[in-house]
Amino acid sequence: MNEQRKDILDLLAEGKITAVEAEQLIAALERGQPTAAPGAEPRPKAKAKYLRVQVDAVEGGEQARVNVRVPLQLLRAGVKLAALIPPQALSQATVELNKSGVPFDLTQLKPEQLEELIEHLDEVTVEVDQPDAKVRVFCE
Amino acid sequence: MPQLVTVRVERPAGRPVRLWVPVLPIALVLLPVLVLAAGLALVAAVVYRVNVLTALAGGWRVFSALRGTQIDVAHGRTAVLVAIR
Numbered sequence: 001m002n003e004q005r006k007d008i009l010d011l012l013a014e015g016k017i018t019a020v021e022a023e024q025l026i027a028a029l030e031r032g033q034p035t036a037a038p039g040a041e042p043r044p045k046a047k048a049k050y051l052r053v054q055v056d057a058v059e060g061g062e063q064a065r066v067n068v069r070v071p072l073q074l075l076r077a078g079v080k081l082a083a084l085i086p087p088q089a090l091s092q093a094t095v096e097l098n099k100s101g102v103p104f105d106l107t108q109l110k111p112e113q114l115e116e117l118i119e120h121l122d123e124v125t126v127e128v129d130q131p132d133a134k135v136r137v138f139c140e
Numbered sequence: 141m142p143q144l145v146t147v148r149v150e151r152p153a154g155r156p157v158r159l160w161v162p163v164l165p166i167a168l169v170l171l172p173v174l175v176l177a178a179g180l181a182l183v184a185a186v187v188y189r190v191n192v193l194t195a196l197a198g199g200w201r202v203f204s205a206l207r208g209t210q211i212d213v214a215h216g217r218t219a220v221l222v223a224i225r
Contacts, residue, residue: 062216081198
């Protein structure tokens with residue numbers, strides 16, 4: 001076990017960081033380490049498995065944090081299930097969206113398009129940086 | 141398929157609460173409720189003219205894909221972590 005990893009586990013044992021924070025630190029440590037010997041061909045990038053949403057904000061003077069990890073497989077399964085929604089329900093939802101000021105036609109959204117969107121999600125990183133909040137959406 | 145759901149609740153006062161919920165035994169205990177829910181879903185599928193088998197397969201796919209989901213919310217000294225393994 002290397003020294004940095006041991007330090008992280010010590011912090012976790014002392015209760016100074018949570019298990020999730022320790023996991024993130026170890027993951028960051030692993031990302032920072034060289035994965036191949038010098039001169040060797042770079043390995044192909046591993047396919048992303050999870051969509052991660054991280055929000056750090058200050059609310060009412062207190063630190064707030066949201067960290068959600070969703071398997072991409074779950075999004076794919078959800079898209080397949082959403083394809084079963086009857087067209088009349090989609091039309092009704094579209095009408096309600098329009099009434100709420102969201103001009104979005106759900107009936108025009110095809111399951112294949114959503115699947116394609118999920119396939120390419122691993123190339124997307126969204127970062128919003130505000131003085132009192134930071135949002136990061138990415139795949140890992 | 142998910143095997144274990146871990147729930148951890150931290151509050152400003154008191155010790156953190158940790159729960160390990162094994163999915164399969166709980167599903168077996170709740171089997172009568174699940175059968176009832178499946179029956180209702182079946183009726184809904186027939187009423188809305190949705191292919192019952194496709195709907196069941198889709199539901200099972202969503203359930204199976206839940207493994208690896210993790211939700212961690214913290215505000216001040218209050219925190220809730222739900223992890224599905």
